[in-house]
Amino acid sequence: MGRYILRRILQSIPVLFGISLITFLIVNTAPGDPALLYMDRSSNPTQEDIDRVREELGLDKPLPQRYLEWVGRAMVGDFGTSFKDKRPVIDRISETLPYSIKLSVISIVFGYVMAILLGILAAVKANSWVDYIISFFSALFVSAPVFWVALMAILVFSVKLDLLPTSGWSDYGDESLWNVARHLILPVTILALRDIAGMSRYVRSGLLEVLRADYVRTARSKGLQERVVIFKHALRNSLIPVVTVMGLSLPALVGGAVLTETVFGLPGMGRLAVGSIANRDYPMLIAINLLSAVMVVLGNILADAAYGWVDPRIRYN
Amino acid sequence: MKRHLKLALVFCLTAGLLLSACSKKPTNDTTTPGDTKNPPAAGQPVKGGTYTVASTGDASNLNPILYQDTGSAAIIDKVFDSMLIRNEKLEFVPRLATELPKVENNGLKWTFKLRNDVKWQDGVKFTSKDVKFTFTAILHPGYTGVRASGLTSLKGADALRKGYSATKAEVKDNKITQADADKKMLDAWNAWVASDAIQTPDEYTVVFNLDKVFAPAMSNLGTRWIIPEHILKNQLGAAMKDSEFNRKPLGTGRFSFVEWKPGERIVLKANDNWFGGRPNIDEYVLKIVPDANTAMASLEKGEVDEAAIEFENFDHFKNNVQNVNVVEWQGLSYQQLTLDLQNDFFKDVNVRHALAYAINKDNLVKNLLMGHGAAAWSHGTPQRWDYNPDVFKPAYNKAKAEELLDAAGWKKGADGIRAKDGKKFAFDLIFVNSSKLYTEAAQVVQSEWKAIGIDVNLKGVDDATLLDLSDAGNPDRKQPAVYIYGWSLGGEPDSTSIWTCDGSFNDIGYCNQRIEELMTKGKETVDQAERTKIYKEIQGILAQDQPYIWLWFANDIVGLNKRVKGPIAGGPQGLDWNIEKWWIEPAK
Numbered sequence: 001m002g003r004y005i006l007r008r009i010l011q012s013i014p015v016l017f018g019i020s021l022i023t024f025l026i027v028n029t030a031p032g033d034p035a036l037l038y039m040d041r042s043s044n045p046t047q048e049d050i051d052r053v054r055e056e057l058g059l060d061k062p063l064p065q066r067y068l069e070w071v072g073r074a075m076v077g078d079f080g081t082s083f084k085d086k087r088p089v090i091d092r093i094s095e096t097l098p099y100s101i102k103l104s105v106i107s108i109v110f111g112y113v114m115a116i117l118l119g120i121l122a123a124v125k126a127n128s129w130v131d132y133i134i135s136f137f138s139a140l141f142v143s144a145p146v147f148w149v150a151l152m153a154i155l156v157f158s159v160k161l162d163l164l165p166t167s168g169w170s171d172y173g174d175e176s177l178w179n180v181a182r183h184l185i186l187p188v189t190i191l192a193l194r195d196i197a198g199m200s201r202y203v204r205s206g207l208l209e210v211l212r213a214d215y216v217r218t219a220r221s222k223g224l225q226e227r228v229v230i231f232k233h234a235l236r237n238s239l240i241p242v243v244t245v246m247g248l249s250l251p252a253l254v255g256g257a258v259l260t261e262t263v264f265g266l267p268g269m270g271r272l273a274v275g276s277i278a279n280r281d282y283p284m285l286i287a288i289n290l291l292s293a294v295m296v297v298l299g300n301i302l303a304d305a306a307y308g309w310v311d312p313r314i315r316y317n
Numbered sequence: 318m319k320r321h322l323k324l325a326l327v328f329c330l331t332a333g334l335l336l337s338a339c340s341k342k343p344t345n346d347t348t349t350p351g352d353t354k355n356p357p358a359a360g361q362p363v364k365g366g367t368y369t370v371a372s373t374g375d376a377s378n379l380n381p382i383l384y385q386d387t388g389s390a391a392i393i394d395k396v397f398d399s400m401l402i403r404n405e406k407l408e409f410v411p412r413l414a415t416e417l418p419k420v421e422n423n424g425l426k427w428t429f430k431l432r433n434d435v436k437w438q439d440g441v442k443f444t445s446k447d448v449k450f451t452f453t454a455i456l457h458p459g460y461t462g463v464r465a466s467g468l469t470s471l472k473g474a475d476a477l478r479k480g481y482s483a484t485k486a487e488v489k490d491n492k493i494t495q496a497d498a499d500k501k502m503l504d505a506w507n508a509w510v511a512s513d514a515i516q517t518p519d520e521y522t523v524v525f526n527l528d529k530v531f532a533p534a535m536s537n538l539g540t541r542w543i544i545p546e547h548i549l550k551n552q553l554g555a556a557m558k559d560s561e562f563n564r565k566p567l568g569t570g571r572f573s574f575v576e577w578k579p580g581e582r583i584v585l586k587a588n589d590n591w592f593g594g595r596p597n598i599d600e601y602v603l604k605i606v607p608d609a610n611t612a613m614a615s616l617e618k619g620e621v622d623e624a625a626i627e628f629e630n631f632d633h634f635k636n637n638v639q640n641v642n643v644v645e646w647q648g649l650s651y652q653q654l655t656l657d658l659q660n661d662f663f664k665d666v667n668v669r670h671a672l673a674y675a676i677n678k679d680n681l682v683k684n685l686l687m688g689h690g691a692a693a694w695s696h697g698t699p700q701r702w703d704y705n706p707d708v709f710k711p712a713y714n715k716a717k718a719e720e721l722l723d724a725a726g727w728k729k730g731a732d733g734i735r736a737k738d739g740k741k742f743a744f745d746l747i748f749v750n751s752s753k754l755y756t757e758a759a760q761v762v763q764s765e766w767k768a769i770g771i772d773v774n775l776k777g778v779d780d781a782t783l784l785d786l787s788d789a790g791n792p793d794r795k796q797p798a799v800y801i802y803g804w805s806l807g808g809e810p811d812s813t814s815i816w817t818c819d820g821s822f823n824d825i826g827y828c829n830q831r832i833e834e835l836m837t838k839g840k841e842t843v844d845q846a847e848r849t850k851i852y853k854e855i856q857g858i859l860a861q862d863q864p865y866i867w868l869w870f871a872n873d874i875v876g877l878n879k880r881v882k883g884p885i886a887g888g889p890q891g892l893d894w895n896i897e898k899w900w901i902e903p904a905k
Contacts, residue, residue: 031778031781031782031785031786032779032781032782032784032785033781033784033785033788034781036781036784036785036788037780037781037784038385039385039463046466046814046821047821048466048478048482049463049465049466049821050821053463056461084377085377085378085579086377086378086383086558086559086563087559087564092579095579095580096579096580099580147608151608151610151611151614154611154614155614158614158618159614159617159618162618165620166611166614166615166618166620167606167608167611167614167615168581168582168604168606169581172367172369172582172584172602172604173367262607262608263608263610263611264611265581265604265605265606265607265608265611267578267579267580267581267605268580271580271607272580277779278751278779278780278781279781280781
């Protein structure tokens with residue numbers, strides 16, 4: 001297995017190079033001139049000022065030269081300076097990434113645990129009214145637009161019921177874990193809703209299929225409690241699709257929650273990524289894109305590895 | 318059958334629950350613009366409290382000579398001071414200066430006398446050295462900001478900058494090495510610093526000598542935030558770009574910097590030693606809330622003290638929210654339809670008039686701004702001393718529009734669309750689609766022009782793309798187009814970069830000789846009465862020429878928690894220009 005993973009990693013290096021090249025080309029040829037965007041119009045700048053800004057941003061050099069210089073610096077970990085902040089891109093990303101990772105990990109854990117529990121409930125009580133309610137809400141929360149659900153949640157739980165804060169990561173002056181937790185309850189629930197809705201269906205159908213198998217019938221006939229049958233025998237095998245999909249949601253850690261972050265004012269990668277597009281912040285955009293690509297590659301490798309680990313019928317060499 | 322019944326029941330139950338969470342529809346209330354609701358200024362100021370503002374944007378750079386966005390300016394304004402500031406009537410009043418500057422030699426010599434009781438927030442004394450440093454830093458060869466062109470009227474500054482350009486060209490042509498060029502430019506700069514362009518005869522006097530009379534100098538020199546020489550003297554030029562100072566500023570201003578958590582908040586605290594008296598409020602927190610709806614929810618809940626209120630929510634906050642005062646004032650920005658004069662369609666002034674007559678501005682203000690604004694007719698604001706109320710005003714007149722187009726040779730075809738010499742009157746209307754206001758305006762304008770036989774194709778793009786498309790130098794710009802855009806006016810009426818033939822923001826090829834003359838004359842005299850005449854004439858000519866179809870001035874609407882007290886009124890200087898006089902009433 002180890003050799004398999006190593007081989008996959010090595011194979012992904014040229015892929016990442018290709019992605020960086022394509023991203024570089026797309027970003028630089030898209031309409032919109034960063035130099036024009038970063039002018040302070042009220043100070044009456046001249047054409048000379050605009051040209052100087054362009055030069056400072058490095059946009060006056062020919063495209064191939066810029067790409068090669070970028071690659072050279074990227075190899076040593078220097079991803080350039082953000083056009084907007086004029087700070088190293090790495091600094092900004094390393095400031096923002098922890099927030100996104102915390103938010104995503106908590107949402108994924110919460111979401112998947114709930115999804116598994118609800119999926120089991122729906123499968124065990126298949127075709128009962130419990131199953132219908134779970135199906136209905138799953139459909140609802142998959143279809144409802146995220147920002148609408150988020151704003152409704154704020155209006156109901158924060159403004160009308162005054163139970164939770166409206167936005168932000170924590171209150172100024174109170175950095176305690178409890179304060180952060182209160183701020184994250186709504187965004188985590190909303191992010192998890194989508195996962196719960198989708199994943200619970202996977203678990204339900206996977207479990208239903210497994211529950212019909214012979215070995216489950218054997219387990220029951222041995223006199224084992226239903227709880228043991230489900231959790232010890234059936235569940236593990238029905239989780240194969242869940243485990244693999246989990247790996248594929250790794251890229252969502254980077255930029256997947258932009259709408260939730262915007263509505264709840266959380267300083268995450270999603271907002272950073274979308275903001276860089278509007279700001280034509282080329283170095284930031286390319287770095288975030290590359291990070292996303294790395295996550296996709298890693299996620300795929302993880303998913304395949306997990307699949308091989310969970311299912312003993314699969315063997316990699 | 319039973320299954321479907323259960324499903325339907327569940328659906329109705331939840332739908333009902335969700336709908337009950339929605340609030341009542343607000344009543345329709347018409348408001349006259351400029352109606353401010355001042356909290357009573359009576360009552361004694363109390364020291365203390367944290368004032369929290371919800372802002373949609375973060376700052377980027379807190380260095381006064383390097384910043385480029387309004388988000389940063391809002392913070393810089395509180396941490397730093399300038400020699401003069403403008404009050405609510407846009408009049409100059411002294412701040413770091415003791416009085417207005419002495420202007421001699423017909424505007425060639427400006428003498429500022431400075432206060433002797435000002436300290437930087439680290440305790441060091443503020444002197445004229447700091448003022449001179451601020452200006453010389455901007456003209457340093459390694460300076461990376463955009464403010465240098467505002468100082469070219471200083472004696473020798475223009476020649477200095479032209480020298481830099483020439484030296485840089487020599488490097489490009491491989492005539493000298495970069496190192497030699499750097500030394501050459503630095504020597505030139507040092508020589509200029511030692512010259513009499515900016516003199517500091519004593520610790521509290523600064524004298525600026527100009528090459529030629531430049532009326533905007535009062536604004537350019539006077540309202541510039543001053544940076545500390547003792548901190549930044551070794552970080553001139555390119556070094557300042559990466560300076561810690563840009564993230565941790567230190568000024569002489571009303572508030573000192575505490576912390577900046579990017580994307581989350583910026584915190585300032587009152588400067589106990591501010592020469593004008595310590596602000597009443599203890600702390601100022603700028604909380605970054607990117608979504609306008611969330612910001613309004615925060616305001617309603619009392620989590621923030623100040624947030625912008627959108628037009629549709631005005632009635633709700635005015636009538637239904639008990640703990641918020643609504644402050645409204647006419648903004649200094651107008652929105653317009655920019656006509657691309659480089660295209661044949663728009664070259665005929667009568668056609669431009671026709672297009673203007675077809676737009677019903679009153680309707681736009683009533684329906685899009687919900688009454689919170691006023692029609693605009695030229696490049697000038699009623700809040701500034703140079704305003705000309707008597708310009709050509711093409712008020713809505715559909716018949717007149719059609720008449721003018723017919724006379725210009727644009728005849729309606731069988732499909733209702735006008736054509737001339739075989740070419741249809743059709744073009745793109747380009748706007749920024751992230752703004753609901755612009756999107757709605759585009760649709761209204763499209764239908765109003767369709768009604769007079771013009772085929773308009775809507776093109777919503779993002780900010781950067783619009784700037785790119787409208788850039789005169791863009792070779793892709795062959796299609797005829799009209800852009801919806803806006804300009805922010807300031808205290809200084811000079812608008813050379815927009816209206817002169819070579820203006821860097823003149824992307825439409827507008828060129829009027831009389832305007833050229835007037836723009837130059839306007840800068841060459843410091844006599845207010847003279848300047849008023851000149852800028853009034855400019856507004857008149859612009860209205861007559863209609864290179865833009867001016868649309869409206871929208872009002873700014875802000876909600877303040879009722880616990881915030883003081884002389885609060887919105888105006889051309891914004892809302893919190895006098896925040897040091899505000900206070901927070903402690904909870905009962």
